[in-house]
Amino acid sequence: AKFCIDLAGSLERDGNNVRVIVWADGIKETPYKEFLQGKVPNVGGGTQGEKVAQFLRDEKIKQCVIVSDNYAGPIKTKISARILLVLVEDGVAEGSFADRCMVPDCEIFRLTK
Numbered sequence: 001a002k003f004c005i006d007l008a009g010s011l012e013r014d015g016n017n018v019r020v021i022v023w024a025d026g027i028k029e030t031p032y033k034e035f036l037q038g039k040v041p042n043v044g045g046g047t048q049g050e051k052v053a054q055f056l057r058d059e060k061i062k063q064c065v066i067v068s069d070n071y072a073g074p075i076k077t078k079i080s081a082r083i084l085l086v087l088v089e090d091g092v093a094e095g096s097f098a099d100r101c102m103v104p105d106c107e108i109f110r111l112t113k
Contacts, residue, residue, distance in 0.1 A: 003111065004067055005036055007086075011065070019061075027051045046073075049096040053077035067111075070095030075102045086111060 012018045012032070020035040022028050025044035049072030056064060056079055063082040069091040083106040085097045091110070097103050 001038070001040065005038065007065065007067070008032065009036060021052075021055065023052055023055075024048070025051075027055055047071060048073050049075045050077060053079050053102070056081045066097055068095075068097065070097055072096035075099060077102075079103045081105070083107070084109065089113065 008018050008020055018032055020030045020032055022030050022041055022043050025046035025048050028041045028043050030039070030041055047068070049068075052066065052072070053075045054077050055061075057077055061081045063084070065084045065086060067086045067088065069088050070085065071092065073096060075096050079097075079102060083097055083103055085106055085108045087093065087108060087110045089111060092098075093108050098106055098108060100106070
């Protein structure tokens with residue numbers, strides 16, 4: 001959580017428009033200032049990448065940073081946004097958001113301790 005909060009803060013300082021979306025088996029946009037204070041909504045315990053794919057499509061998001069282990073289940077909605085996938089420890093590069101057929105513009109980064 002600290003990494004995500006610090007990342008959101010640094011992206012905004014660099015002049016980016018930051019929208020915080022928290023997802024698992026649900027998805028919820030969180031007010032940026034609340035997120036920086038550590039207020040994160042409960043969106044369930046499973047992870048469903050398809051919900052993210054639909055949200056990106058519906059909101060016409062052009063670029064997105066996704067922090068995940070990449071075990072997000074099958075994605076059926078093609079993602080046209082540029083995805084910067086940040087894999088947490090034990091994350092897999094062969095998972096949901098790295099499917100080049102459904103997510104053709106994906107760059108992968110790994111978090112290390």
